[in-house]
Amino acid sequence: MNVVAREAAHARATPRSDRYLDVAAVTKRFGAATVLKDLDISVARSEFISLLGPSGCGKTTLLRLIAGLMKPDGGRIAIGGNDLTQVPAHKRNIGVVFQNYALFPHLSVEQNVAFGLEAQRTLKAEIGGRVQNALALVRMQAFAERRISALSGGQQQRVAVARALVVKPSLLLLDEPFSALDRKLRETMQIELRHLLRDLEITSIFVTHDQDEALVMSDRIAVMNEGRIEQLGTPDEVYSSPASLHVLEFVGQSTRIGGTASASGQGGDVGIETPIGQIRASMRRNSGPTGKVVVGIRPECIALGERPGADFNEITAELADIVFFGSKTALHFKPPAMEDRIQVEVARLPSGVAPGAALKLHWPIAETMVYPTP
Amino acid sequence: MTTIGMETQVTAPPRRRLLQLDAPAIMVLPGLVFMVVAFAIPVLILVADSFRDASGLSLAGYRKVLGDPYYIGIIWNSLQLGLITTIGSLLIGYPAAFALSRAPARLQVLLFALIFLPLTVSIIVKTFGLAIMMRRDGILNWLLLNLGFIERPMRLVFTEFALYFGMINVFLPLMILPIYSVMRQLDPRLTDAAASLGAGPVTTFLRVTLPLTMPGVVAGISLVFSISVAAYVTPGLLIGDRFMTMSQVMAKAYLNIRDFNLGASMAVVMLVVAVTIVFTSTYFAEPASRRGRKG
């Protein structure tokens, strides 16, 4: 996973200005329900983008629109400057890996992979070699003759990827390709797929509702909610600077505290009155909301002990639970005035700390996020 | 039954086998008993009858049925009746089943009822209705006249047109139902996958939809052919003696001239023809139907 993270960081450092896939103001309605609302998204050439969002927010619908398996009610979809909005799916050359793979049950592994080449009337002499190459990419050569029903979930997933890649698609869409796999296999496949797609320089859109998967694999993440894209940014941006309360809640862990913001306090800060006392937030980070707000803090930003300086918030709270994760330990605090718990992550549990103890906590005001109450 | 018995034998001592019949063996029993009493025994009697007449063992019936051009013509008529009805029902029924399986859920219930309803009406009632409709002053002639296709009323009843029109009308539901039940289990994402791989509608149909719905097609063909080849009421009412079929010969042999040997021989020939056609069609579709099954 480290390798992937480093490579992803490298990819992010190279600026990309080209808009390879351009989805502009796309709207999709099912009867009275508007599932996608004026949605825009641009993807650069050979970029790997994750669509992350809760169930029913329209991820699959967006993929189907891009693939041409459905017509939008408004808007435009273009690849490399060519408007594809009216082009039928079979003329778009967009590869799709479906949620349950949708492999053809009446064909062998080899025949599944050859299907696209045959449909596109590739020369017979060429087909055999290309099928073998595609199977080699996903390390499935040994299974060429197998029937689909005689494959494991992970193997089916590989065949689905090979089948989509063999036709050299101009864009690859993957709809939760790992959702049927167990965690261990999933993590292996994430890394494998990411390497494969980077080597082939295939532009990809990857749907998932697993935030860890999105953080690990993506060049950029598009966080969706109720048919809109709420934030499009690098994993780091999305995690560290969530654009909305929904993004904060959906990506990663966080503590959220309701309060009332008053106009800026001392030194360009904003003060928020909360049930656990006043919390200060930096104005540089937040646009200075007033009235009812929600304060958000990431668990790893909170540390135990007295605050080291004036740029920190400090509270005292009673420790309710200790949850051991191996590489880290989560501490849950339950202030009497608050309904939710305050989540804190530490690398090592200090000695002598036990549930019931009242402890001091502090975190930088620069890491304090404020969102208007929805 | 045999396989079940053999498997049990491996695991349990033979003495306790009868008491240890497992669930599938018990469940098949009522059907088996019924089929032996209602089908196997009558067929055996029929076969026996076909080889003997009043004077003892005889092949006279078969000699007549398979040697006399008149009877060969009748066998050919029945085959033609079965084939044309089957092909006609398939050509109309397959697209109908496809449309039905892709229709919105609520419409599907309605359409399904419309297809199913005719099956609840007696064939005699339905066929009489058709005969009335096709009379010289019937609604079909009226329609053709008013649309300008014909200048004076046509003779429709007692023509082959009437026969096949009626036969397809009667047997269409039996073709649609099995195809529909397979078609609605077809994952629509398979056709989406084909499209995303560059296959146009025709390629997708020929390489994905058709092979995967073959089991339904085979079931429909077997059902419609084996019943229509033996049809008695509909041909009798819509075309009559002008188009003699095996069923009519059998009925005449048993009811009018009381030549059981002739009737039984004809019945055995019909059985062999129907079984042959059904098994051949199943055999040719077997690779597709086996692979078409899910899982």
Ligand SMILES: Nc1ncnc2c1ncn2[C@@H]1O[C@H](COP(=O)(O)OP(=O)(O)OP(=O)(O)O)[C@@H](O)[C@H]1O
């Ligand atoms: N064919 C359809 N007819 C009517 N409504 C639909 C149809 N397809 C999707 N919807 C609705 O559109 C919304 C978005 O569906 P979509 O499948 O895009 O969600 P999703 O983000 O992919 O969810 P999940 O993570 O559960 O796969 C849902 O509310 C769904 O009920």
Ligand SMILES: [Mg+2]
């Ligand atoms: Mg989905």
